[in-house]
Amino acid sequence: MEKGTQFIRVLELYSGIGGMHYALKASNISFEVVCAIDINPLANTLYNHNFGNRAKHIDITKLDAADLDEYKCDLWTMSPSCQPFTRIGKQQDVQDPRSHAFLHLLNELPKLSSPPEYILIENVQGFEHSLTAHSCREVLKRVGYNFIEGIVTPKELNIPNSRCRWYGLARKDSSVSWNFDDIRKTSFKDGYKNEGLKCLNDFLENQVSLESYFLADKLMFRYGHQLDIVKPTSTNCCCFTRGYAQLVQGSGSVIQTSDHENIADQFEKDRMSLRLRYFTAREIARIMGFPESFQWKELGISEKSMYRLLGNSINVNVVSRLLSYLLNNHTSG
Numbered sequence: 001m002e003k004g005t006q007f008i009r010v011l012e013l014y015s016g017i018g019g020m021h022y023a024l025k026a027s028n029i030s031f032e033v034v035c036a037i038d039i040n041p042l043a044n045t046l047y048n049h050n051f052g053n054r055a056k057h058i059d060i061t062k063l064d065a066a067d068l069d070e071y072k073c074d075l076w077t078m079s080p081s082c083q084p085f086t087r088i089g090k091q092q093d094v095q096d097p098r099s100h101a102f103l104h105l106l107n108e109l110p111k112l113s114s115p116p117e118y119i120l121i122e123n124v125q126g127f128e129h130s131l132t133a134h135s136c137r138e139v140l141k142r143v144g145y146n147f148i149e150g151i152v153t154p155k156e157l158n159i160p161n162s163r164c165r166w167y168g169l170a171r172k173d174s175s176v177s178w179n180f181d182d183i184r185k186t187s188f189k190d191g192y193k194n195e196g197l198k199c200l201n202d203f204l205e206n207q208v209s210l211e212s213y214f215l216a217d218k219l220m221f222r223y224g225h226q227l228d229i230v231k232p233t234s235t236n237c238c239c240f241t242r243g244y245a246q247l248v249q250g251s252g253s254v255i256q257t258s259d260h261e262n263i264a265d266q267f268e269k270d271r272m273s274l275r276l277r278y279f280t281a282r283e284i285a286r287i288m289g290f291p292e293s294f295q296w297k298e299l300g301i302s303e304k305s306m307y308r309l310l311g312n313s314i315n316v317n318v319v320s321r322l323l324s325y326l327l328n329n330h331t332s333g
């Protein structure tokens, strides 16, 4: 197969709402997602609406090596559940039942007669210190993969969002010499769409029905100090997690709609005057690189559910660069 022109068959494991599929679309790779696998019915409905019926409700722990071989895929993408490794979770690692599917895949991989040529894995920062990550490295090495790993945030592509994530890239070709410094030099050097640092305003919707998104007085008075408040001109916001708009601290930023220059001063004087609102799901989807064609309202899915699904997903622009590098060893277009 010639580099850059090969047609790639993809198995999208833990497919959720299809962040990996959008990342493939945004890359320079010719591909077909042969099957997308997830156990979340809502995520699967959304996936199938946006990509045609490819998402299957399958529990990964029920797939054995023969089943996985059947897909005959060149690339596996995976974002295993991150809850066993998150800061705010119990960090039970291999003891957490939500790790079992990934550990199961690691157990099956050496038994495959045709393991995939390429693998991309995503998880939260901190995963790299876990026993699960240790097993992952050990198995990939044993099966003969050339494996690299690193932490990347969308900020590195001039996207105004912190979302540090651990990425592991594996390929069968052991002759390739590669590392994350090289990815940064080659694939990240032009930033996002070859443009300079973006600000949040570039991602905001024009017509937001403010009443639905304003922060309630009670929340503002009780927990206001824990909020991460940003302006439309800010060049950063916090990572949006699945608990956005439900948990206050560490679940994502809120945005000021008033014109006050000094947020901290104004907060102390009259916090309600800042007129803080939540980001809409569409705005978060934009920040995370999902295209405008990504639909959910048509299916009657609520903003709250979308916050949860997007919070579990990935930054499409970051992953598209990593996939292009993984498959071609050069940057996407």
Ligand SMILES: C[S@@+](CC[C@H](N)C(=O)[O-])C[C@H]1O[C@@H](n2cnc3c(N)ncnc32)[C@H](O)[C@@H]1O
Pocket: 014, 015, 016, 017, 018, 019, 020, 037, 038, 039, 040, 043, 058, 059, 060, 061, 079, 080, 081, 082, 101, 309, 312, 313, 314
């Ligand atoms: C971190 S999210 C992945 C998100 C995905 N990359 C996206 O863009 O939305 C993890 C996903 O794994 C799914 N999942 C967890 N355990 C699973 C299992 N045993 N079998 C199949 N899917 C599973 C969850 O339903 C969730 O959608």
